Amino acid sequence: MVKSKQRKSQHVIIKGTKDGLTFMLDDQCSIETLKEELQKTLSDRPESANESVQPVNAKLVVGKRYLDRFQIEELESLFSEEMNVSINEIESEVISKEEAEEMKQNMQVTRVVKVIRSGQVLDFKGDLLLIGDVNPGGKVKATGNIYIMGSLRGIAHAGSQGNEEAIICAAEMKPSQLRIASMIRRPPEQNGENSGFEEGECAYLNEEKEMVLDKLQILSKIRPNLSMEI
Known part of the structure; x- marks a missing residue:
């Protein structure tokens, strides 16, 4: 079970729950700035990618930011490489034109x-x-x-x-x-x-x-x- 904790940085807030981790991402900064800070935040954490360990489930809360398929794949790769985390939900206040x-x-x-x-x-x-x-x-x-x-x-x-x-x-x-x-x-x-x-x-x-x-x-x-x- 993941202990409840909270870490706040300039653009990323991390909350631990019994179901996994929730990453609350700033929707005002650029996607590149967000990825850089995420990479630093993830690499600083003690957890590391390990194929023998079950991945931790993660939820991304992105507010008014719209993520296309390519950006989602980049974030999924980032979480997988820097920490054994699997993104299983993305919560956004924005919908696509098609939606x-x-x-x-x-x-x-x-x-x-x-x-x-x-x-x-x-x-x-x-x-x-x-x-x-x-x-x-x-x-x-x-x-x-x-x-x-x-x-x-x-x-x-x-x-x-x-x-x-x-x-x-x-x-x-x-x-x-x-x-x-x-x-x-x-x-x-x-x-x-x-x-x-x-x-x-x-x-x-x-x-x-x-x-x-x-x-x-x-x-x-x-x-x-x-x-x-x-």
Whole structure:
């Protein structure tokens, strides 16, 4: 077990925890200055690289500094050569342009006015608002929520990239299959009376990860973040 300790230098703070070491790196200096000080800091420590000893896990906290793949590899090599340390986590307040674009897409609402017929598939990032029907054999899919202002008689898959908070709403809920993240629900066998789905319903996962169907009015309680104060 690594003893809890803290060392502070101009650009590097080291904290020891039961899980390993945390290196808090200054995000205002240049990357070259940071590497030079890290090299000195690591070489001054009694621990040295030893292949026969299990590497110590390390977490880097880099603040508002963005590290590209090449810089990360340089730091990994530095830690490996100067001290038997393996970087297993990098915590940064900065995201890449690609990550920002992905986040933006997953927050958008796509509006579509059409009828999804048998064999057709709609697949979007973010929320989907469909003004129309999904016929049997048709499928709508979104990484976020799905809102259908019409009849859902085909397949709907919300939270397609694993978002278990996603919901499915339809004015007429008579699907052949509902799916939220990896959870699937099919309608019960028809008995000539009621399919088990009613008009104006929503589907969501409860705390036990079970798919539940309920009236739309329940949304303000189970997903309060969907509502804006007016």
